Amino acid sequence: MSILPVCTRGPGWSAQPCLIPERGRTHRSLSGPGATVCRVSAASGTETTPAELLREACGGNSRAFQALVAPHVRALHLHSYRMFGSYTEAEDAVQETMLRAWQGLSGFEGRAPLRHWLYRISTTTCLKIFLTFTA
16 A cells, blocks of 8 residues: 655645555564564565665655555554544644655654654644634
């Protein structure tokens, strides 16, 4: 599963992509305590570890970032939906979360799993969106 840019924001905004999941081949490596998610390259059949994907994504490779966050998109969408109770608001929150994660990827220190970092960004994003509705 990967994420593809498919649209941009309204007039006056810089062209920021909206990220939509796309189906792909991923599998879980269940050996070891970390149980990491690895991306299987369709062309060569080789695995790319999350550490390699993170290194490439920090270097500006958007495809590596897509492969890195793809296993978490559905869970982030459900998390956002539980906070808003609206499918469309949850979609917007996930889009904003992915944008903020991409922009702040250099700040990811790796002390906690990537999933925790993405959930924290998602929660903060949802709260900020909710506060703009109530203000």
